[in-house]
Amino acid sequence: MPKEKNVIIAKDLCLEYKKDVPIIKDSTFTIKSGSFVFITGPSGSGKSTLLKSFYGELKPKSGILQIGGVSLNDIKSSKLAFLRKYLGIIFQDYKLIKEWTVEKNVMLPLLIAGYSKNVCEAQTKRLLKHVRLSGKEHYYPLELSGGEQQRVAMARALAHNPVIILADEPTGNLDEYSSRVIWGLLEGANEQLGTTVVVVTHSIPTNLKVPFKHFYIENGTVYEIS
Numbered sequence: 001m002p003k004e005k006n007v008i009i010a011k012d013l014c015l016e017y018k019k020d021v022p023i024i025k026d027s028t029f030t031i032k033s034g035s036f037v038f039i040t041g042p043s044g045s046g047k048s049t050l051l052k053s054f055y056g057e058l059k060p061k062s063g064i065l066q067i068g069g070v071s072l073n074d075i076k077s078s079k080l081a082f083l084r085k086y087l088g089i090i091f092q093d094y095k096l097i098k099e100w101t102v103e104k105n106v107m108l109p110l111l112i113a114g115y116s117k118n119v120c121e122a123q124t125k126r127l128l129k130h131v132r133l134s135g136k137e138h139y140y141p142l143e144l145s146g147g148e149q150q151r152v153a154m155a156r157a158l159a160h161n162p163v164i165i166l167a168d169e170p171t172g173n174l175d176e177y178s179s180r181v182i183w184g185l186l187e188g189a190n191e192q193l194g195t196t197v198v199v200v201t202h203s204i205p206t207n208l209k210v211p212f213k214h215f216y217i218e219n220g221t222v223y224e225i226s
Contacts, residue, residue, distance in 0.1 A: 006030040007164060007196050008054065010222070012063035015046070015053055022061070023049045027222035029215060033163075034194045036187075038204050041217030047200040050222065051168050054198065055087055056080045068163065085113060088157030088195075092169040094149045096141040102128070102152050103137040109160040127155040132181060147178025154185050164196045165189060172202070183208065 008031035015024040023046040031037050039047050052058045053065060056072055065072045070083050088109075096105050103124050110120045128134055131151040141149050150170065157165055165186065171179040187210050189195040204214065214225040 005033060007033040007068055008198070009066040010064065013053075013060055013065055013222075014062040015049055015058055016061045017049075017058075022220055024053075024217070024222065025220040026063075027220075029222050029224055031196065031198065031213070033196055034190070035196055036190045036208075036210050036212040037196075037198045037215060038212055039198065039200045039215045039217065039222075040202065040204065043202075045217040046220060047217055048168050050217070051166055051198070051200050054164075054166055055084060055089055085109075085160065086163040088160070088162035088165040090150075090153050090157050090165065090167040090170045092172050094141070094146075094153045096149055096152060096156075098141050100140070101137065102133065102139050102141070102144070105141065105152055106155045106159055108156060113160055123159060124155075127158055130158075131155045131185065145175075145178075147174045147181075150174055150178060151181060154182055158185070158189065161193070162195060164198065167197070167199045169201055170199065 010030070011028050013024060013027045014022050016022045039050060041047050049058060053060065053072065054067060056075060059075070060073050067083060068086060070079065075083070106124045106127055107120045110123060124137070128137060131154055133148060133151055133155070136144065136148070141152065144152065167186065170186070171182050174182065183205055186197050186199070187208065190197045191210050216223050216225050
């Protein structure tokens with residue numbers, strides 16, 4: 001992914017699932033490289049829909065959407081696979097592979113990228129220590145608490161040193177301890193590595209230590225609050 005001042009560019013963006021029923025409409029905004037961004041809005045306002053468009057799950061109906069200089073309007077599957085190598089994605093429902101161990105789940109992006117077994121194992125061990133799950137490499141997701149599963153998902157998102165982390169309600173179902181760990185990891189990725197972090201949430205944490213931008217969705221339009 002080329003180094004871009006504005007890592008996400010949207011111009012007159014329109015997103016929809018059903019024809020002529022726009023979820024996001026006529027929205028123009030930019031997200032700078034290295035920024036920490038929150039996207040909020042009422043339930044059903046299109047927050048998760050917008051995030052899906054950032055990783056190519058939903059293509060624009062009209063307007064322009066670019067991620068890292070790559071247009072997502074008519075992106076081919078091979079180009080989309082290339083783009084996703086630079087993205088770390090965290091879902092509210094974790095999306096871990098239940099039949100795989102914690103270790104293998106974290107390794108997934110590295111395996112896809114073709115790294116050697118030694119590199120995969122070393123990076124996974126480092127990350128599990130980072131998310132405070134050392135010793136649980138050979139557990140399976142269903143043997144873990146929800147908070148632990150989300151920390152596995154966080155480690156997986158960080159495994160390949162992404163340029164952008166996209167997180168959809170990453171602490172929505174978590175206990176206080178795991179929520180603090182996740183926010184701390186996101187802050188650290190942004191502050192120490194310069195990773196662009198984009199978080200969809202209902203509530204912005206009050207004790208965040210890094211500066212952030214706030215986008216709000218109302219009636220299908222994305223507005224920058226701060």
